[in-house]
Amino acid sequence: MRAPSPDWIVRPAAPTDLDGLLALHQRVFGRALSREQWEWKLRLPGPTPNVWVAALGTRILAQYAAIPTRFRHRGADRTAMVSVDTMTDPELRRRGLLGSLATAAYAQWRSAGVPFVVGLPNEQWGSRTHALGWAPVSELRWWVRWLVPFGGSRSRDAFHGDRLVEDSAGLDDLWPRIADEGVVRDAAWFSWRYSRAVPAWSVVTARRGDAAVGAAAFHVDANPSRPSGLLGEVVGVDRNARRALLAGIDARLRQRGAVRAAILLQTGSELEPDALASGYLPRPSTFVVQAVDLGGGVPRAARFQGGDFDVV
């Protein structure tokens, strides 16, 4: 435990903190986070406590949290931390709470063997980003495709021999055939990140014969005036599988009333030409993926997707 001032203490979150954390979320972000959403996102098994709080008595002043995520890192599977939902009570900003929380959490995670923390620190972190050891490792760019008025509404379930099916069978067999550095995209990942998310996403797989050759996840947001489809990730063993997924998802998004589809793509990834060929165009807005080395080296070779983070 660490006390940055005589009044506050920094400690791992306890189950009794949940009401205070949800109230803090409402104050900081101006929107409610349900108990169910919080538990899905952050109450996760991991090698070490993943949510840290600064508290004054029973009042929660700040939270520093991360999702323990299995990464293929330098050829081995390790549990790394994906930083999410950093928040400080608006009345208490610029008093060192974030720095104290992060420092305590990193020390604990480092001793638990976590190789790195990765995330998308925003501009509000300011100079603390550098001070805490964050360094850029990659970039994610928005690519967008307008789905109407030019597109048809017919579902496209086959593409050069690859069929699309809306289930997640065979994903454990698919992962060894992809085996990129980055998040371990096996059945457990797709299940937690998308199928069991609150709200849930749809998962589709591309099949060649009986074998899964690709997988993707998507959903339509709740904007009633201009519903948009979001693709969390697209993985495939080859170009054809990836394009089959992009084409099939666009058709499904149209059927669900989406007027545009958006996906975050890693700069320089093999998905960029596939997205362009499927009608997506790059937008100027980007996120910089950054990481803190906790002793295992930062994931410079990782293939990131938007769904790895909580911005989609």
Added chain:
Amino acid sequence: MSSEWLRAARALLRAANGIGSGAAQDLWASLASSSAALSRGTPRRWSSAGDEVVLWVAPHPDDEAMGGAGTLMRHARLGDRVCIAVVIDGSRSRALGLDAASMSAMRAQEAGRAAARIGAELRWLDLSEGDWADRAGETALTALLTELRPTVVYAPSSIDFHPEHRRVARALASALDATASTAEVRIYATQVPLTPVLVNVVHDVSDLEDAIRDVLLAYPSQRGSVERTLRLRRYGARFYGGRSQAEGFCALPVETFLELHRRPDAAFRALRIHAWSDPLALAIGARERWAWSRRLARSDRGAR
């Protein structure tokens, strides 16, 4: 225009380049198909009786996967004894930001995984990349040839731009000479095509395409090479009449291999990430390939 829009435009151009590369690959494959009629002679179809002792000499871990994963698997499935000798530890690769010792350990692990997928025995000769003496390579390979007494040796060659590949090829030539080996030598290509000028044995491995990809994926540290390797096989298939993937070799007697490796180095070019310039990889070094071809023709006539 703001810098954000300029960077978006750059992303667009990069993606367009990727699409164009795919189209270029289709074009080169079609040209390979239509130019097949112009080829001189018919290469021998690869075969094995299932009682061979096969030694595959790979300068780096992954050269066996790139050079002929399908052929290695076929040998193993037919019952041949298959041994892969990885000569250099690959420690100078900086693909994942690892230090030399970690990279070497990782590549040894990857090579073990690839050999298991192939069904082959792995010999890790552990020469430190960029820091090994020719004599050490010759000694290690001589010991291996003496122990295994292979009937077929798959060899790297100096039809390559990579200095370490050329050095290993020369060390192998010396070891074959020292052991008075009578094995048939089959030169394979990694990323510098042998071209129809030199390929005289062809193996249609289309039925093993998925298995080949799995072997290549045993090397996550060398991920960037997978598509290039499959592209080279695809051109071979279109030229020689395979369905989707073919592996080509230049088979020659030991003494011809020895003689050709006394020649001075020539310039060659590998296939690059994008397919645009693939024909250059066939064209650069054409003179040296023709010189080899003339020497091979002489040894063929001598054999007859």
